[in-house]
Every structure is written in structure tokens, then in C-alpha cells.
Amino acid sequence: MRLASPAALTAALVVLVPAGAHGQFTQYTQPGGSSVGDAGVSQGQLDQAIDQAHWQLGPVRMQPWIGLRNLAWNANPTGASEAENPEGDISATAGAGLQAYLPTGPAVVWSAHALPEYVWFADDETRRRLNGRYGAGVFGFFNRLTLQGTVTRTEALEILSAEAPEQANARRDAVAVGGEVELGFSTSVFAGASTARVENQLNPEERETGPPLHLLDRDEERLRAGVRYHPRERWSFAVGMEWTETDLASEERDLSSSGEAPTVEVTYRGSKFSLSTQAAFYTLEPEGDSVFPETETTTYGAELAVEGNRLSPVLYGRRALSLAISEGYSHFETEVVGLRTGVRVGYRTRLEVFAETGQSDFTVLEPEVPGREDDVFSFGGRFGLRLGPSLNLEVGGYRTEFDSNLPGEDRTVTVFSTGLNLSFGIEEGIGWP
Numbered sequence: 455m456r457l458a459s460p461a462a463l464t465a466a467l468v469v470l471v472p473a474g475a476h477g478q479f480t481q482y483t484q485p486g487g488s489s490v491g492d493a494g495v496s497q498g499q500l501d502q503a504i505d506q507a508h509w510q511l512g513p514v515r516m517q518p519w520i521g522l523r524n525l526a527w528n529a530n531p532t533g534a535s536e537a538e539n540p541e542g543d544i545s546a547t548a549g550a551g552l553q554a555y556l557p558t559g560p561a562v563v564w565s566a567h568a569l570p571e572y573v574w575f576a577d578d579e580t581r582r583r584l585n586g587r588y589g590a591g592v593f594g595f596f597n598r599l600t601l602q603g604t605v606t607r608t609e610a611l612e613i614l615s616a617e618a619p620e621q622a623n624a625r626r627d628a629v630a631v632g633g634e635v636e637l638g639f640s641t642s643v644f645a646g647a648s649t650a651r652v653e654n655q656l657n658p659e660e661r662e663t664g665p666p667l668h669l670l671d672r673d674e675e676r677l678r679a680g681v682r683y684h685p686r687e688r689w690s691f692a693v694g695m696e697w698t699e700t701d702l703a704s705e706e707r708d709l710s711s712s713g714e715a716p717t718v719e720v721t722y723r724g725s726k727f728s729l730s731t732q733a734a735f736y737t738l739e740p741e742g743d744s745v746f747p748e749t750e751t752t753t754y755g756a757e758l759a760v761e762g763n764r765l766s767p768v769l770y771g772r773r774a775l776s777l778a779i780s781e782g783y784s785h786f787e788t789e790v791v792g793l794r795t796g797v798r799v800g801y802r803t804r805l806e807v808f809a810e811t812g813q814s815d816f817t818v819l820e821p822e823v824p825g826r827e828d829d830v831f832s833f834g835g836r837f838g839l840r841l842g843p844s845l846n847l848e849v850g851g852y853r854t855e856f857d858s859n860l861p862g863e864d865r866t867v868t869v870f871s872t873g874l875n876l877s878f879g880i881e882e883g884i885g886w887p
Contacts, residue, residue: 478698478713478738479785480753480774481615481670485832485852486794486808487770495602497595500563504555517553519569519875522546524611526871531578531621532664542868544576545621547611549586566590573611573623580657583623585609598636605629614654616788616814616830617779618665619854619867623655634682644694645679653703669779671703680717692719696734701741702777709777709784711746713738731756736775745819746784751775766796770810778816782823786816790830806850807835814856829857848873 507515524547530540549571556564570586589606608626613619632646652674654667661668680694699712715734722729733754740746753775759768773789792810799805809832816826834852841847851870858864 478674478700478711478736478775479672479777481776482613482619483616483772483774485810485834485854486792486806487772495591495593497593500555500565500593503553504557504563507553507555513556513558515555515557517555518550519553520550521873521875522548523571523873523875524871525873526869528621529868530619530866531575541577543578545581545611546574547571547585548574551587561596562592562594564590564592571610580659581623583611583655585611585623599633601631601633603629603631609655613867614667614670615665615779616776616856617786618667619856619865620660620664620667622660622664622667625653625655627651640684642682642684643680644682644692646677648674648676650674666706666779669702669704669707669709670777672777673701673703675699678717682719688723690719690721693717698736699741702744707781708742708744709746710741710744711738711749712741713749726761728759728761729757747817747819749785749817751787764798766798768794768796770794776814780816780826782819783816783826784819786814786826786828788812788814788830792832802840804838805835806838807833808852809833824860826863827859828863831855831857846875848875 503517504515507517509516509518524545526546527542527544529542531543531545532540549569551567551569553567553569554565558564566589568586568588570584573581573583573585575581587606587608587610589604591602591604594601606626606628608628609623611621611623614622614624628648628650630646630648632644634642634644636642650673653671656664656668676696676698678694678696680692682690682692684690694717696715696717697713698715699710701710702708713736715736717732717734719732720729721731731754733752735752736750738746738749738751740748753773755770755772757768757770760766769791770793771789771791773787776786776788778785790810790812792808794806794808797805797807810830811832812830814828814830816828818825832852832854834850836848836850839847849872851868853869854867856863856865
């Protein structure tokens, strides 16, 4: 493919694209991870997914999926404080669906997935619900140009905020486009854009008795552009700028904000050693009549991993910014450091354990509001067993303890879960959320 001038292509990409469905705020990160963002879908991943697709209808390749994704017991599904004597409940998420791929020529692949799921609770019938993961995407891999665009809807049962770790259903609708142009001399320019709407699907009882999670309903927009340098095949360095805006939907309290951030990424992929780190240096300001205070902060995610024959340790850390729902606070920053270790027990079996510790610091809106700090400690693990080329079993659990300096705010999350996936050759389809 003969390219137009790099300057013209770069300008077009800045208008048309940026990847990533996340915005300024990360409300909850599953313990055991670093929050290092995904680099996107590669051509090799798509080629493998197409080759292994189980069904073929003309040029369309299809991959079925059936799964009991999460049969779990949660000791505190409503996220209540220890003083409220929370009761546990059993939940399960099961579904079936289809992923489809349509190559149109040697460089372009279209993708779509529809994965409806039913969420069941043993005791709390009001929380039973039909969720699902749906979406479509297009991926172009040309001579010096890569383009990707996706539209997704994700409805899932998850913990929506570390401040009130209640399991609740939420919907996220997102559109993301991104691209990268190789300029030569191991240098490329990238750009991307995304917009997303987050809505908590709370039932009337949850709205009356639970934490005010509806305050987190929001629209997020993100635009980014930068330069990437590959001095060698294993190394990658990137610098750029990011512009974000978060518009809160609730009229009870407006915490809308916008900001910009210089960004830095460093990646190394070796045969036995790897390093991934991303950082954004945010300057945030209130939007309109928002009470969100002017804020300068740094968010990051980092992983340092060693791949051994049987033992594979990973040292990780992260700092994330989250919106607060407690009255008198605007947001909080959570910084965590942890160690995760994978142990290969056999050809089909893998064990993983982790422990992490950190602290959440809250920002007050008024001088008379007491300062708040929550110490966070998590540990857990999971056991994975490949029962066959199409069947995978996973059993795991974790416990998180929040120790606050304010009385009545201590809380714990204890979860044991198991999952069974029948995916006919691919554990998870490429492009699934």
C-alpha cells in the first residue's frame, strides 16, 4: 500500500481515532493485577482465531462459546460494613454465544460477538438478571498503517467501587477507534479516541437500601496521540498526550471534570523477562457547576515478570483515581504494590497465588469533613485445569480487607468462585470485552 504524506495521515488519525475504553477514573480493579492497559488486537491473534474457528459458513468463520463463567460464594455481596453483620450469598453467571469473523481481503477483518448471560442469586431473587456481552469491530493491517474500531455493550455483575464493594449489575456502552502509522527509523505515530456511557442497573431495593452507586453513572470521553519508538524488536517506548472528560449524570452531586495528561509507556518483551509500565500525569479541572476540586495527580500501572520453567513471579504496582460516593468527598487515590506467582504443576494444570497491600487517600470537599485513609490488603489465588482442547476449569478465590481510620467504615470482601468454559478450541474469543 502506497501511503499519503505522513503529516496528512497523522492529522486524519488524530481526528478519527484513539484506542482504550477507559477514562480518567478506575472505580475498581480486581486484586492481583497491575492495571497495565491492553495494546490492542494484533494481526497474529486474529489470524489464529480465524484458523481455529470451529464453524465456517462461506467466508464467515464462527466460534461458539458455552460457559459457567462464575459460580461463586461472596461473604458480603452488598458491600456492607462489618458493623452491619453482612450475610453471604451464592451467585452464578452462565451463558452461551457466538463470535464471528469475516476477512475481506488480506488486510481487513470484521468481527462480531453476541454472548447473552444469566445472573442468578440463590437468596436475593431481586438481583437475578439477564446480562450479556455484545459488540462488533473492524481491524485493518496494511503495509505501514494499522486501524481498529470497536463498538461494544457489556452488561455484567461486578464490584463497582472499592469504597462500597457491593456486587451490582452495570452496563457499559463504548465506541473506540485507533490507529498507528509507521514513519520509518523504528518510529511510528499513534492516535485514538473513545467514548463510553456507564450506567448502574440497580433494582429499586438496591437504590433504597444500598450505597448510592447511581452517583457513578457517567459519560466518558478520551482522546490521545503520541509517538512510539522501537529501537529493537523487544523494546518499545512511547510518549504522548491524553485529553479526557467525565460528565456525571446525577443531579444530586456534580463531580464532572476534564483534564489533560502527558503519558509515558515503556515495554520490554524477552524470552524469560518482561517489563510493562504506563503512567499519566493528570491535571484535572471541574466542568460547569461541578464541585470537583482542581487536582494534579499521577496514575500508573507497572509489571515486572520473570518466566521460569515452573515458577513465574510477577512484581506489580498501580495507582488509580476513583470517584467517591460518600458525602463530603470528591475522589480518592489508591496505590497498591503486590506479588503474583504462577506455578506450573503439570502440562494441563497451573496454580497462581498473589498478595498485595496499599492505601486509599480521600480528598475532602469542605474543611470540616474529616480526613479519610483506608488501608487495603488482599490475597488469593486460582487453579486452572485444561480438561481438553475445548474445556477449561478454573477454581479460585480472594479476600480483601479495608481498614479505615473512620469508625464504621471497615469492610471485607471474601469470594470463592469456579468457572467452566466450553469454547471449542479458543479459551476466549479475540475482541471479546
